[in-house]
Amino acid sequence: MDPGLLAQFVANGLMLGMMYALVAVGFTLFFGVLDIIKFSHGDVLTVGTFAGFAVYLGLQAIGATNPWLQVVAVLLVATGAMAILGALIAKYIVMPLKSAPPLNILLVTLMLGTVLRECVRLFFPDGANPKRFPSLLPHDAVALGSFNLRLDSVLLFLGGLAVVVAIHVLINRTKLGLAIRAVAQDEETAKTMGINFTLIVLVTFALGSAAAAFAGVMNGLYYNEINFGMGLLLGVIGFSAAIVGGLGNIYGAILGGFLFAALQTIGAVALPFASAYKDVFAFAVVIAIMAWRPTGLIAEKTSARV
């Protein structure tokens, strides 16, 4: 195969992997603190992206057209607003259901996702049609043979990487992260040690939702198109990635995200069938991995209590 084309696929795969990883990190954080799956995560991503898009439109309307200013404002508002939305969802929908059967929580959050998605479709002006997301980052390109390395792709990838590293540092190096890990390990003991359980849960949901919003804006800037259904597939893939990696483990989520993107890329490029089968291939491998490692690649450390 032509090396330039191959490099193109690899670059695309890395970008996809970063987005999946950001979404999967959210799933794994929520599971860590509350042992629940919040399926509205993908649609929170959609709402975040549309919030960012609205900010862009607003800035255009008042004449602030400096692209750097716009990128910063879009990212700040999208992540900030979704952090608040995530905390609200945690407080009013998820926390009251904490002791309900897991299936009920799954269904409630799925339906909440539907509500969010429908709200974007119905109440965003002309929300039912795909929107053209502006490319705000400079798109100078360096030609490496037949491969064009675009500057905006590099910046987006580095931005995503920075977010992942920041979350990693936050979880492992700060007092807040220590509290999150303590809650994830044992809720009761964490409470007796003076940790404000509710606050930590809300902060964790805010953190995960903000990461999803970042992934959504990244998606918009990269593909230059957003629509109300974009979060559904991203959410499901993020969930699969978190599960394949092993729930409750951030490295697992990142590994799962990149693995899924790699599978899609391999399915599109390297295998002898039409590239349209790439998702079929990726999901089939996910099922096979689950048969091989039933608790994910990096297994949860648990012992069954009888």
Added chain:
Amino acid sequence: MSAPGLETAAARVPLWPGALAAGLVTVLAIAFMWAENEWEVVGVLTAAVVGAVVARRAGWLEPATRAFTQRESVMNRFAIAGLFVFVAFFHDDHFPLLMVGTVLVYLLVCLGLTIQFGYAGMVNFAAAAFLGVGCYTAAVLSAHTAIPHLLVLAIGGAVAALIGSILILPVIRTRGHYSAVVTIAFVLLFKTFLEVNDTLGGPQGLKLPSMQVLGWKFNQNFSIAGIEFSFYVSYVLVALALVVIGFAITRRLERSWVGLSLDAVRLDETASACFGIHIVSWKIVAFTLGNFMAGVAGALYALMLGFIAPTNFTFGDSLIMVSIVLLGGIGNPWGAALAAAIVVVLPEKLQLIQEYRFLLYATLVILVLLFRPEGLLPRRLRVYLPGWRPR
């Protein structure tokens, strides 16, 4: 000899509250279908909800439930009779009959799901995929072979069970959310596969010929004694027959030692293994039986619609089926029947408020799960002896 005291206790449970309830539900269903504009629909809905709440507060539901649980075989006949009244009322009207047929198909799938996670506790988010396997099997077989259509229904189920067996290994080795992701991945895989596979029609889907049983062509309106009947009546009757069989299987299974074993597996795997219950084989039985029922339902669904496309078998459709089981009350087939009717028909009738129906529907499910998490008709304890009441 059976204990005579218990026999008479069952006979003394009055039938009329149950019969009245069945009659009222039938009248409501007819009124709901009959309603033309949105005010009438909303009016009937409000009447139904207010009636249900008042009856619950006043304690009128208790005698009706007792009639349903204690005199089950008689009440089953009342329910079927109610459906016949409904069909007779709309005998030449295509749309309500198609709705009833769809409800019955969904109910059959949900009975399979009830066995899978109501009894054995196995999460299955791929119900729509197994429905789809049945549909596509029926489409291919009826287009290319001369296999009798009743047999096609059975083959549809068998193929669904066979394809489901691919998933058995990962589903049995995994638990909880991990198990959910296996079935979610499968339903996404299935839909994508159908969309890109040209031999199965791709995104355009496949057309099916009319169903035929012993020379009786289903796709023709027919008349008996001068009364014209819609062709959907035939399909509704077949669907009803299948649902009756499925219902009987589910209820018999629940009452039998098989159901007890499945309940034990769901409630505590370790403990049931200690009591010598073979967890893996019971899970395989439940999973395969459930998928078989979904496949049969799919084969009939395809023949009834006459046209199938990948968009019928999305993750969203699986969710609808799961929410039917949850809304109805996990493990209670009557609950599944009620919820299937509500979930399938409500969005169709609310088309009057077109744009907002998914929003309303999703909000409704959230509210029900927040305020009545055990579902509309929660499952009750088994009653082995007629007249026995839990203390």
